[in-house]
Amino acid sequence: MKIYLSRDAVAKALGAEDVAVAIRDEAEARGITVELIRVGSRGMTWLEPLVEIDAGQGRLAYGPVRAADVPALLGGEIDTLGRVEDIPFFARQTRLTFARCGVIDPLDLDAYEATGGLKGLRRALAMSGEAIVDELKLSGLRGRGGAGFPTGIKWDTVRLARADQKYIVCNADEGDSGTFADRMIMEGDPFSLIEGMAIAGIATGATRGYVYLRSEYPDAIEVMQEAVRIGRARGLLGADVLGSGRSYDMEIRVGAGAYVCGEETSLLNSLEGKRGVVRAKPPLPALHGFLGKPTVVNNVISLATVPVIFERGAEHFANFGLGRSKGTIPVQIAGNVRFGGLFETAFGLPLGELVDDVAGGTASGRPVKAVQVGGPLGAYFPREKFDTPFGYEEFDGQGGLIGHAGITVFDDTADMLGMARFAMEFCAVESCGKCTPCRLGATRGVETIDRIAAGDPAAAALLTDLCETMTDGSLCALGGFTPYPVMSALTHFPDDFARQKEAAE
Amino acid sequence: MSASAATSGASIVATEQDLHEIGEIVARHAQLEGPLLPMLHALQDMFGHVPQAAIPVIADALNLTRAEVHGVMSFYHDFRKAKAGRHTVKICRAEACQARGANTLAATALAKLGVEWHGTTTDGAITVEPVYCLGLCANGPNAMVDGRVVAGLDETRLDALLAEART
Ligand SMILES: Cc1cc2nc3c(=O)[nH]c(=O)nc-3n(C[C@H](O)[C@H](O)[C@H](O)COP(=O)(O)O)c2cc1C
Numbered sequence: 103m104k105i106y107l108s109r110d111a112v113a114k115a116l117g118a119e120d121v122a123v124a125i126r127d128e129a130e131a132r133g134i135t136v137e138l139i140r141v142g143s144r145g146m147t148w149l150e151p152l153v154e155i156d157a158g159q160g161r162l163a164y165g166p167v168r169a170a171d172v173p174a175l176l177g178g179e180i181d182t183l184g185r186v187e188d189i190p191f192f193a194r195q196t197r198l199t200f201a202r203c204g205v206i207d208p209l210d211l212d213a214y215e216a217t218g219g220l221k222g223l224r225r226a227l228a229m230s231g232e233a234i235v236d237e238l239k240l241s242g243l244r245g246r247g248g249a250g251f252p253t254g255i256k257w258d259t260v261r262l263a264r265a266d267q268k269y270i271v272c273n274a275d276e277g278d279s280g281t282f283a284d285r286m287i288m289e290g291d292p293f294s295l296i297e298g299m300a301i302a303g304i305a306t307g308a309t310r311g312y313v314y315l316r317s318e319y320p321d322a323i324e325v326m327q328e329a330v331r332i333g334r335a336r337g338l339l340g341a342d343v344l345g346s347g348r349s350y351d352m353e354i355r356v357g358a359g360a361y362v363c364g365e366e367t368s369l370l371n372s373l374e375g376k377r378g379v380v381r382a383k384p385p386l387p388a389l390h391g392f393l394g395k396p397t398v399v400n401n402v403i404s405l406a407t408v409p410v411i412f413e414r415g416a417e418h419f420a421n422f423g424l425g426r427s428k429g430t431i432p433v434q435i436a437g438n439v440r441f442g443g444l445f446e447t448a449f450g451l452p453l454g455e456l457v458d459d460v461a462g463g464t465a466s467g468r469p470v471k472a473v474q475v476g477g478p479l480g481a482y483f484p485r486e487k488f489d490t491p492f493g494y495e496e497f498d499g500q501g502g503l504i505g506h507a508g509i510t511v512f513d514d515t516a517d518m519l520g521m522a523r524f525a526m527e528f529c530a531v532e533s534c535g536k537c538t539p540c541r542l543g544a545t546r547g548v549e550t551i552d553r554i555a556a557g558d559p560a561a562a563a564l565l566t567d568l569c570e571t572m573t574d575g576s577l578c579a580l581g582g583f584t585p586y587p588v589m590s591a592l593t594h595f596p597d598d599f600a601r602q603k604e605a606a607e
Numbered sequence: 608m609s610a611s612a613a614t615s616g617a618s619i620v621a622t623e624q625d626l627h628e629i630g631e632i633v634a635r636h637a638q639l640e641g642p643l644l645p646m647l648h649a650l651q652d653m654f655g656h657v658p659q660a661a662i663p664v665i666a667d668a669l670n671l672t673r674a675e676v677h678g679v680m681s682f683y684h685d686f687r688k689a690k691a692g693r694h695t696v697k698i699c700r701a702e703a704c705q706a707r708g709a710n711t712l713a714a715t716a717l718a719k720l721g722v723e724w725h726g727t728t729t730d731g732a733i734t735v736e737p738v739y740c741l742g743l744c745a746n747g748p749n750a751m752v753d754g755r756v757v758a759g760l761d762e763t764r765l766d767a768l769l770a771e772a773r774t
């Protein structure tokens with residue numbers, strides 16, 4: 103019998119290692135032969151640690167499983183949730199980027215190949231750089247790190263630049279609260295990222311790559327380092343990629359706990375060993391990036407989606423989605439939700455359907471009050487805006503952004519003045535210090551919100567002015583977008599700001 | 608900040624052995640493209656903080672001023688000038704954990720330990736740091752204990768972890 107158990111950080115953080123030990127011990131005690139396969143996460147994190155047992159009738163799911171449950175589990179005394187693929191949260195998804203995540207042992211390169219892996223790279227190796235970029239443009243893939251810039255156009259700029267050395271830099275800084283897609287794919291299917299980066303290298307003529315991975319992700323760091331080692335040993339990376347005569351190699355670099363280092367120019371400074379301050383643009387990183395050389399900077403999901411585009415063709419990908427938001431998006435459902443985790447779906451699902459149906463409302467059972475979409479720089483959406491379809495332009499049109507596609511749900515106990523204050527405080531803590539509107543504005547913002555809380559009637563107008571200054575004058579989106587959560591809280595939840603005033607009077 | 612750096616600075620005297628290890632680590636990373644962060648991480652892994660004695664060695668190897676090395680080190684939340692407590696507990700303060708009760712959990716833990724954020728308990732056992740998201744955001748409140756992530760915390764589980772760290 104085969105038993106699958108997640109090795110993803112969520113599962114481990116909820117006791118998966120103890121479950122693994124218990125499974126081995128119990129199997130031995132019962133004298134049954136068990137092949138225990140450690141996989142990535144299926145993304146249904148409320149079920150972690152999730153155990154799947156395959157005794158010839160498909161992979162039957164059990165979860166959450168504690169170590170103490172294992173004797174009953176192997177004794178057949180626990181009811182299954184059914185086949186994983188039939189669990190509604192899973193069945194409703196369209197898994198392209200995450201097709202393999204949770205299915206195979208993430209470090210088993212043969213299993214990766216057996217499930218379509220490396221087909222995209224093999225195809226790309228037979229194409230010209232121009233043809234690769236054209237295909238990527240046709241797919242409509244836009245950057246998943248937040249800005250939504252067309253990936254094909256970025257690659258083309260690097261491809262056409264002349265230089266003795268070019269670089270592929272993967273942005274794995276994933277600092278946004280409410281997001282974990284990068285972590286999950288790196289832990290659950292690291293070769294998809296490596297393959298995507300190799301295709302980027304082949305397309306643009308970049309022979310070296312770096313993954314800038316945040317230090318808060320020890321499990322992802324471990325898996326990625328091991329995957330790179332295996333990739334080198336197996337000829338996927340190195341001087342002769344898959345025997346093509348082309349060269350591409352890469353390294354994992356660890357961040358050091360600075361949110362702003364997710365901003366691409368700050369990231370490049372950090373990677374060079376400098377303070378992670380933001381660089382003025384232009385020059386674009388595509389022309390003047392790492393060590394001054396032409397550099398592709400892409401998010402993990404952007405790069406990990408490239409292999410499936412080349413495996414199945416650009417059109418297959420582009421046929422999913424809504425308007426100019428093509429393909430699928432791994433929505434990360436977080437915060438106070440009943441069914442949380444990673445939900446990959448074609449663009450276009452209304453926010454409310456994600457919150458009320460897919461996530462099943464709040465974990466606390468109380469009414470949903472607000473949903474922050476797009477991390478700490480994203481707006482708080484009230485229920486009145488729940489019909490907004492998930493897409494770049496659609497969220498922009500509603501005064502928000504989808505960012506890295508995390509949605510964080512709050513119940514009616516949330517204090518929106520407190521959340522606005524936190525947004526300003528976070529900006530003050532994480533500001534790189536280079537521009538005044540962000541560095542000083544955020545601190546003033548905290549003070550101004552405290553004045554509102556104390557009942558100062560003039561303070562709300564001051565806060566609005568301050569936010570305008572930050573939006574217009576900040577060098578990057580840290581200071582520039584902090585007004586999104588602040589102003590959306592103030593605009594959509596005025597009672598939380600007024601109530602404080604009454605309390606003070 | 609300056610007070611704690613001064614007191615701890617006095618207690619940190621690099622031994623011959625330390626200097627030897629510092630030299631090795633710096634030399635091992637010097638040829639990388641962008642070697643400074645990997646160096647600082649390796650030093651911190653070895654010593655639990657970045658020893659003052661390493662700064663001139665790094666500056667020499669990378670052709671930087673000591674002030675520049677300091678400037679880089681102090682920019683990043685991860686790097687410590689002085690040793691932390693025997694265990695470091697990082698509690699997530701970010702939004703998705705807040706939505707699941709992290710504020711109350713953190714406030715209670717800080718009060719019980721008698722410290723503020725970044726503080727170390729008087730017995731030197733635990734340093735408490737804030738962290739902004741560990742990527743386990745549907746399962747909070749979450750924390751990281753000495754580099755290991757723990758999810759789905761409530762007061763009882765966190766108390767147990769803290770008690771374990773103090774023994
Ligand atoms: C403050 C700030 C933080 C950011 N954090 C991240 C991050 O953690 N990951 C990421 O991919 N992009 C992040 N970005 C966006 C990057 O600057 C950049 O747009 C992205 O890496 C480009 O890759 P993409 O085109 O594949 O999205 C951040 C931007 C800002 C302003």
Ligand code: FES
Pocket residue numbers: 279280281699700701702703704705739740741742743744747749
């Ligand atoms: S917000 Fe706490 S783990 Fe993401």
